[in-house]
Amino acid sequence: MELFLQQILTGLANGAIYACLALAVVMIYQAIDHFNFAQGEMAMFSTYICWSMIAVGIPYWVAFLLTIVISFAGGVAIERIIFKPIHNAPVLSHIVVFIGLLAIFNSLAGAIWDHTIKVFPSPFPDGSFNGLIGLHEIGMFFVTLILLGAIFCFFRFTRIGMAMQAAAANPDSAELVGIRVGWMLALGWGLAAAIGAVAGMMIAPIVFLDPNMMLGILLYGFAAAIVGGITSPGGAVAGGFLVGIIENLAGTYIPAIGSELKLTVALVLIVTVLLFKPNGLFGKSIVTRV
């Protein structure tokens, strides 16, 4: 029983990270109809920026907040400089650019900070809660939960949040009510990059910092987005927690999977959901009357 509870709690903590990445992916997907394959590498790069700041003696939470701001600006810049010019380009061009970005961030991180694995500090104390779950995991869970709550309120209750939704849903109409759609896209990229940065900084103490640290995690993030429904931000978050729990339970209780084949769980989930419920668990097919 204790093992079971342990796995559920760890699943929830990891799930929070997957939820963040899934949310970032879904936000960009809703705005431009493409999966951002570079989301994980952007997060990894942000985490390195944070590491560098901490290495020169900046206090953790200051570096944390600065990284969020820098990542936001970076996301906006990527949209304005790279994606705005190819806005009307076909799907394949987008995919190639995403893969290009992935490779660029990955190599750049290796070139700047080299490929050796680094320890990334946790802002939370060592130790665990009743031996069930580490204090870092608890902290990580609540940091991401606060982040997700803030994002929800932003989209639901602020003018700009509503405008961003409108711009993603119907760009023509959004322009006609005076929303500058191009800037809303850029804001969306900025937010996605900032969310990813938080996920990166929170998971790094567990998986350690190296240029490939987000590859597997992004795969879980994709699985979460697809399980939850790629059209539903709330679903993506729920999907994140679900994937986190399923991954941990499968790794523990199915001997054939163990810890080595855990990543396969993500792939199996993606394929299964796409085969049997392509809209995901919470993805709505939009109700419209003719």
Next chain:
Amino acid sequence: MSNILEVKGLEASYGPTKALHGIDFSLEEGGVTTILGANGAGKTTTLRAISGMISRSGEILLAGKNIISLRTADITREGIAHVPEGRGTFVRMSTEDNLQLGAYSRSDKDEIARDIERVYSYFPILKQRRSQQAGTLSGGEAQMLAVGRALMLRPRLLLLDEPSFGLAPLIVQELFAILKKINVEDGVSMLLVEQNASLALELADHAYLLETGNIVISGTSQSILENETVRRSYLGY
């Protein structure tokens, strides 16, 4: 009376295909003008060109100010509200959120709340549907919402693209009566594009006839109604 809008030598194209070949027309302040024409004549294109939704050249003077180089979002801020073909409501959002977004470019909160009530007084059914997803509204309700959302801009000029499309005749009568009311009571100038020529000429005081990207006839609604060609081709009697 002065002109709210003057269009000179307006050309517009979809990629390499030219859709408007340098048209000139003007709209009287406070009036309702209609553009008639067959499918593919360029009626919708004319509206989209005014709103900056397609590439265009020429001159578009809104109360004397040339807006040809402005982007769509900035043109709406100059006071032109466009009710697009197919209504273009935000289907996943509630009726009231749609109206709120219509006032996106304004920041006078109290006035916005007042204007929402005003839209509800024009279209009482929308008040009943205020928290309902816009995608679940009937065709007539969705069109009313589209007009209501455009009014939230407090426009000087309202562009209406086939507001009667796909609606039951009774609903169309109701909608056009309200449009008339908005025109008279609020002094909003209108440019109306319609397939239904007799309906359009009833509401409008001026009309232009568009044929393959050129204006061929213009005049008061009365003179257009009496025009032999128009009667035969567009009114069917």
